[in-house]
Amino acid sequence: MSSSRRWRLSHLSLYRRLTIWLLFPLVLLVAIMLLQAWFASREAADRAFDRLLDAASLSIAEQVRWQQSRLWMDLPPSALEMLATDAEERVFYALYDAQGRFVTGNRSLPSLPARDGNRMSYGDVISGDMPVRLGVLRARLEGWDRSDRFEVRVAQTREGREALANQLFLASLINIVIIAGLAMVVVLLSARFALEPLTRLRRAIRQRNPRTLAPLELALPRELAELRQALNELLARMRRVRANQERFIGDASHQLRTPLAGLSARAELAMRQSDPDAWREALATMHGTATHTARLAGQLLSLTRLNNPEATPAKQAVDLAALAQRCVRAAFSRHHRQGIDLGVEIPEQAVVVLGNDWQLEEALNNLIDNASLYGASQITVQVTDAPPRLVVRDDGPGIPEPQRLLMLRPFHRGQQTGDGSGLGLAIVDSIARAHDIRLSLQAARPGDPERPGLSIALTFPVNA
Amino acid sequence: MIATPGILQLDAALRALVLLLTVLLPASVQARTLHFAADTESPQPLTIYGVVDPPQVRPLLADFHRRNPDIAIAYHNLETLALHARVLQERGAPRADVVMSPAMPWQYQLANEGLSTPVDSPAAAAWPSWARWRQELFGFTFEPIVMVYRRDLVRHMPPPQSHAELLKLLQQQPEALSHRVVTYDPRRSGAGYTYAIEDARISARYWDLVEALGKTHSALETTTAAMLEGLSDGRYWIGYNLIGSYVQDYVAKHPELVMVVPKDYALVLQRLVMISRDAPHPATARRFVEYLLSAPAQRLLATQTTLGAVHPSIDGIGTAADLRERLGEAIRPVQIGPGLLATLDTLKRQTLLEQWQQAFKNHSTYADGPLADPSPLPQTPQE
Numbered sequence: 001m002s003s004s005r006r007w008r009l010s011h012l013s014l015y016r017r018l019t020i021w022l023l024f025p026l027v028l029l030v031a032i033m034l035l036q037a038w039f040a041s042r043e044a045a046d047r048a049f050d051r052l053l054d055a056a057s058l059s060i061a062e063q064v065r066w067q068q069s070r071l072w073m074d075l076p077p078s079a080l081e082m083l084a085t086d087a088e089e090r091v092f093y094a095l096y097d098a099q100g101r102f103v104t105g106n107r108s109l110p111s112l113p114a115r116d117g118n119r120m121s122y123g124d125v126i127s128g129d130m131p132v133r134l135g136v137l138r139a140r141l142e143g144w145d146r147s148d149r150f151e152v153r154v155a156q157t158r159e160g161r162e163a164l165a166n167q168l169f170l171a172s173l174i175n176i177v178i179i180a181g182l183a184m185v186v187v188l189l190s191a192r193f194a195l196e197p198l199t200r201l202r203r204a205i206r207q208r209n210p211r212t213l214a215p216l217e218l219a220l221p222r223e224l225a226e227l228r229q230a231l232n233e234l235l236a237r238m239r240r241v242r243a244n245q246e247r248f249i250g251d252a253s254h255q256l257r258t259p260l261a262g263l264s265a266r267a268e269l270a271m272r273q274s275d276p277d278a279w280r281e282a283l284a285t286m287h288g289t290a291t292h293t294a295r296l297a298g299q300l301l302s303l304t305r306l307n308n309p310e311a312t313p314a315k316q317a318v319d320l321a322a323l324a325q326r327c328v329r330a331a332f333s334r335h336h337r338q339g340i341d342l343g344v345e346i347p348e349q350a351v352v353v354l355g356n357d358w359q360l361e362e363a364l365n366n367l368i369d370n371a372s373l374y375g376a377s378q379i380t381v382q383v384t385d386a387p388p389r390l391v392v393r394d395d396g397p398g399i400p401e402p403q404r405l406l407m408l409r410p411f412h413r414g415q416q417t418g419d420g421s422g423l424g425l426a427i428v429d430s431i432a433r434a435h436d437i438r439l440s441l442q443a444a445r446p447g448d449p450e451r452p453g454l455s456i457a458l459t460f461p462v463n464a
Numbered sequence: 465m466i467a468t469p470g471i472l473q474l475d476a477a478l479r480a481l482v483l484l485l486t487v488l489l490p491a492s493v494q495a496r497t498l499h500f501a502a503d504t505e506s507p508q509p510l511t512i513y514g515v516v517d518p519p520q521v522r523p524l525l526a527d528f529h530r531r532n533p534d535i536a537i538a539y540h541n542l543e544t545l546a547l548h549a550r551v552l553q554e555r556g557a558p559r560a561d562v563v564m565s566p567a568m569p570w571q572y573q574l575a576n577e578g579l580s581t582p583v584d585s586p587a588a589a590a591w592p593s594w595a596r597w598r599q600e601l602f603g604f605t606f607e608p609i610v611m612v613y614r615r616d617l618v619r620h621m622p623p624p625q626s627h628a629e630l631l632k633l634l635q636q637q638p639e640a641l642s643h644r645v646v647t648y649d650p651r652r653s654g655a656g657y658t659y660a661i662e663d664a665r666i667s668a669r670y671w672d673l674v675e676a677l678g679k680t681h682s683a684l685e686t687t688t689a690a691m692l693e694g695l696s697d698g699r700y701w702i703g704y705n706l707i708g709s710y711v712q713d714y715v716a717k718h719p720e721l722v723m724v725v726p727k728d729y730a731l732v733l734q735r736l737v738m739i740s741r742d743a744p745h746p747a748t749a750r751r752f753v754e755y756l757l758s759a760p761a762q763r764l765l766a767t768q769t770t771l772g773a774v775h776p777s778i779d780g781i782g783t784a785a786d787l788r789e790r791l792g793e794a795i796r797p798v799q800i801g802p803g804l805l806a807t808l809d810t811l812k813r814q815t816l817l818e819q820w821q822q823a824f825k826n827h828s829t830y831a832d833g834p835l836a837d838p839s840p841l842p843q844t845p846q847e
Contacts, residue, residue, distance in 0.1 A: 075812040077665065077803035084802045088598040090576045091802040104811045106573065130578055 014198070018191040026187065030180045037176065041168035045161045046133070049085075050122050053135030056083050057120065057152040060093065061139045066146045071095065071103045087160030092127065098149040109153040112136045125155070132157050197224050205231075213239045248410060252300050259293040299423040302362060303410065306430040315354045315435075320383045320390055320460075321346040323357065327364045328381050335379070340372050345382040353388045353460045355435050360390075363431040367392040367456055370424040376453070388460040393444045398452035404441040428456075436461050498522065500529040502536040510748040512539045513547050513560040515567065516735065516771070520709070523768045528755050535748050544570060544654065551740070555579055558740040561749035566607070568798050569658060569807040571736040575601045576805065580738035583750060587757045595734060595774050595784075597800045603734030604756045605765060606772035606784040606797075609659055610711050611724045612695055612703040620701075626728040627673065630704065634676035641680045646691045647704040649684035651817050656686070659705045661807050661816055662731050662798055671823045677704070678824035689714075695721055707733065712770040712782075725791060732787075732797040735771065 012020070059079040065072050073095050083091045094105025102108055112121040112134060125134045132155040140149045197220050204218050215232040263286055270282035328344040335342045364381070371379045376394030383390055399407055410426040432439040437458045444453030496518055502508065514521060518541060525537055540560070542550065544567035551563055551574055558579075565571045574580065580600040588599050595603035611630065613623045620640055624630040634641055648656025663670040683700060685691045688707045692714045694700045708725070715723045737756055739749040755761050762775035766782040779785040788795050798804070806812050 072815070073809075073811050074815045075806045075809040077806035080802035080805050081799075088801075090578065091805065092576075093805070104809055106576070106805050106808065128578065 015191055015195055018194065019188060022187040022191065023184065026180065026183055030176060033176050034173065037172035038169055041165045041172060042161075044168055045165035046122070048164060049133065049156070049161045050135065052083055052085070053122065053133065053154050053156065054120050054137075056080065056093075057135055057137035057154045060095070060154065061137055061150075061152045064095065064139070064141065064150055064152070066141055066143060066148065071097050071141075071148065071150055073104060075104070083154065083156045085160040087163050089156040089159050090130070090132075092132065092155040094153045096151040096153065100151075103150075105153075107155075109134060109155055111151060111153065114138060124158075127155060130157055133161065197221050201228070213242065251410060255296060256293065256300075259289050259296070263289050263293075296423070299366075299427060303423055303427050303430060306359070306427065306434065315356055317352050318355045318357045318360055320351040320353055320360075320388055322350065323360055324364065324381050324383045324390065327361055327368065331365065331368050335368075335372055338372065340376065341378045342368070343378075343380045345380060347383060347385050349385070351383055351385045351388045355460075359431045359434065363428045363458070364390065364392070366424040366427050371396060371454070373424075387462050390458040390460075391455060393453065393455045395445065395451050395453040398443050398454045399441065407441070408439075428458075432458060496541045498525060498537070498539040498541070500525055500535075500537040500539075502534050504534040506534070507536040508534050508748045509536050509745055510538070510562070510752055511560050511744070512537065512562045512564065512752070513542055513551065514539060514562075514564040515542060515544050515547055516564060517541070520769045520771055524756075524761065524764060527761065527764050528752060531755065531760075532748075532751060535751070548574065551579065558742055559744065560740055561743040561745045562737060562739055562752050564604075564735055564737040566605075566733055566735045567654065567658075568734065568736055568800065569804040571738070572597070572601065572800060572802075572804040573808055575736075575738055576802070579741050581741050581743060581746065581749075583739060583753050585750070585754050585757075587754055591757055592774065592776060594797055595800070601736050601738050601800060602753065602757060603797070603800060604737050604762075604774060605709070605733075605735040606774050606782075606787065607733045607735075607770075608708040608725050608772075608787060608795075609705050609731040609733060610708045611726055612692070612706050612711055612715070612721050613724065614695060614698065614701050615720050615722055617701050623722065623724070624702065625724055626726045627667070627669075628728055630702070630726075631669065631673045631676055633702075634673070634680055638676075638680050641701065643681050643683065644701040645677060645680055645682040645704060646685055646694055646700040646702070647677060647682060648691075649686055650820055652684075653686040655688075655707070656705070657813065657817070658798075658807060659731060660820055661812075662796075663705075664816065665803075666729055666731075666796060671819070674820055674823040675826060678826050692718075692721070705731075709770040709772065725787065727791065727794055729794045729796050730787075730791060732784075732795055734774070734797060734800070736800065 056079045059076055059082075060073065063074045063076055063079075075093070080091050080093060083089060092105070092107040092109060094107060094109045095103040096111070097103055100111065107127060109127060110125055112123045112125075115121045119139065120135060120137050122133065122135050125132060127134070134153060134155040137152040137154075138149065139152065140147050201216075201218065201220060201224055204216060208216075213235045215235055216228050218228060220228055266282050266286050266289070270279050270286075273279065273282075324344055324346055328342055332342050368379060368381065371392060371394035374394075374396050376396035378395045380393045381390070382393065407425045408429040410423055429439060431437075437460055440457045440459070442455045442457070444455040446452060498518060498521070516524075521539065521541070525539055529535065529537060544565055547563065547565055548567065548570040551558070551560065554560070555577075563571070563574070575597060582599040583602075584599065588596070588602065591602055611624060617623050621633055621637060622629075624633055634645070648659060650656040650660040660670075660674075663673075682704075683694065685694070688710045691700070691703045691706055692711065695703050696714075696718050708723070711721075711723045715721045737753060739746065739753055743749045757775070759775055759777055762773040762778045762783075765771050766773035766778055766780060770782065772787075773783040775783075776785065779789075784795075
């Protein structure tokens with residue numbers, strides 16, 4: 001597993017990637033250059049040595065004449081000697097007449113197709129069993145009476161050509177290797193230089209105080225400046241989140257301190273008295289306050305839990321109708337005692353959405369409690385299908401339009417009457433966010449200015 | 465036999481030459497075989513085709529055999545053209561491991577055809593470059609072409625010491641020297657033809673010499689031995705272009721003769737040795753060639769034979785170093801290179817021999833010989 005991981009490209013360091021992508025084309029380029037140098041050196045050597053074939057055959061052709069009714073040639077030894085360079089090539093020559101008949105020579109040599117406009121043509125042929133370079137000169141007698149055509153064919157073995165070609169290639173090879181070496185050094189150095197700002201950025205991040213969320217101030221190239229900006233935006237969000245948390249903690253402790261201080265004062269007052277009736281009254285008050293505080297603590301706990309981004313419980317299919325029925329049944333008797341009419345309207349078939357059932361239950365309970373706490377006498381829980389929607393409607397005082405969004409913030413109470421904690425709608429909002437539910441607040445009975453009521457609808461995403 | 469048309473034509477020319485050539489050796493030497501048996505249980509055979517007189521080659525082979533007793537040597541002494549024809553004939557499956565011959569153009573032609581094998585050894589690589597070709601063909605002897613005169617010539621005229629002096633003598637005293645000078649007939653002797661072509665390459669004045677030789681009715685022989693006999697008998701006074709290695713031997717026994725290495729230039733002949741391509745016993749062949757190029761073998765050649773040594777570290781009488789020291793730049797070893805191929809060209813040969821004949825018969829050299837101008841100059845209009 002480790003080896004397969006090592007070769008995955010995404011695991012390669014940037015430096016290695018850069019060097020690979022720079023060196024791979026470089027190696028390819030060097031290979032092409034070497035190939036080209038190989039062929040070029042061969043061609044250059046052939047060109048140089050072909051001049052010898054040219055000179056030798058010209059010097060032989062000069063000695064060709066018509067004598068004793070036939071082509072005649074006084075072969076100059078120097079013509080053959082010029083073909084033997086330091087490499088001591090084997091040398092072959094032959095004279096052919098216009099009909100292609102062998103006149104004289106030390107070996108029969110093939111002809112070559114004429115290249116237009118050129119008296120001389122060259123070619124690599126196998127003669128006997130050795131590869132030779134052949135030059136064929138087409139000429140004609142230059143006399144008064146005869147102007148017969150004839151061919152002088154001259155060949156030499158390839159040792160000298162190969163030696164020269166190898167020498168030329170070696171010279172190019174050394175040049176190319178030096179250039180490639182320099183290019184490689186440049187590539188490695190430039191990769192290192194190009195990645196240097198990254199190292200600086202890493203150092204700057206590593207050296208930061210872990211508690212500070214101040215933006216990074218560092219001069220960086222454009223690509224990394226974008227990264228720095230993204231990082232700074234993240235830091236800014238984290239600063240806002242931390243500010244929110246700090247305010248929430250402040251608010252929460254304030255909210256908890258007030259009832260605790262009330263409890264403490266009430267108990268102190270009761271202890272100064274000796275009348276059991278007064279004690280009883282005090283105890284009742286203290287019980288109410290304690291219940292209220294316990295509920296507040298519970299709500300704080302669930303809000304904290306909901307806001308923890310790392311704890312996102314798995315979602316499963318939840319039947320909204322069953323859920324609404326269950327919640328209303330649980331809350332019914334409590335509300336009935338307080339004289340509140342709690343009702344439920346559900347469709348006959350199940351309305352299934354994806355969600356977390358305890359969170360959805362919590363949201364519905366909060367909505368019902370919220371309505372009853374703020375003075376509703378009639379609460380209706382309605383579930384509709386297509387799109388799946390959960391609506392809680394009451395006939396309470398309602399919330400004026402401009403304040404409706406503010407209601408969703410923790411510890412914001414719509415009115416100072418009533419004993420709500422100011423967390424109910426904030427919790428509902430958190431749950432709605434976690435479920436992609438659209439939360440909308442409307443007046444339930446817009447025609448009644450005294451008690452417009454409030455209708456809170458949770459609309460689930462369709463393909464949940 | 466695999467042969468290209470060019471080779472066939474060449475062969476035909478060579479067969480014609482066989483009739484004319486009575487080679488470089490004295491007539492008495494016939495094709496002979498020398499055997500040296502190995503004295504070990506698993507003998508390594510070695511077959512040599514050579515053109516070296518048995519008296520000359522015997523000490524060499526004996527010394528090699530003493531140093532390599534495990535090698536069974538079969539030495540076949542052949543005539544030059546017979547050897548050449550035989551090597552060509554056996555080119556598909558050679559029987560000879562080593563081929564040695566003084567007929568340089570023919571030997572070169574075999575190597576140029578690719579019938580030789582390179583010898584990769586330090587001795588071969590260090591061999592003087594003028595005496596080798598491609599690590600395949602090695603000149604292992606050093607035999608100048610010389611002039612011989614009778615000791616009593618001094619009574620008539622100062623003996624010639626160079627080509628120029630010989631020409632001067634011939635021009636100044638044609639009556640005295642009439643029928644008294646002998647040389648090779650290049651038309652009938654391959655060796656004579658080879659020297660003629662080399663002489664002609666070195667100096668244009670060679671044709672004056674041929675003309676002078678013709679005017680004095682010089683005798684033409686086909687072997688060095690015949691020339692030496694005539695000189696010894698007193699029929700001839702001066703011999704021109706004799707093979708030094710035979711002359712040296714002969715003069716030692718005939719004090720009435722004097723050998724002269726010409727001072728203006730001296731052609732030097734070399735016996736060329738090569739290993740056959742696809743030699744049946746390449747390892748022993750290699751050992752033999754390496755032995756030939758070694759200092760002991762070269763010293764033996766210099767001291768016990770008249771063939772002369774090439775090895776640069778050997779000096780003393782009969783070595784290349786000695787001759788060079790005495791004659792300096794005048795030494796002209798026949799160059800081992802493609803120029804030798806021209807010697808074998810049929811038309812070239814005919815051209816040269818015709819020219820030689822014209823010169824010898826005292827026609828004007830350039831009148832209507834091969835170099836004659838085929839088209840006369842256009843007449844200049846007269847005012």
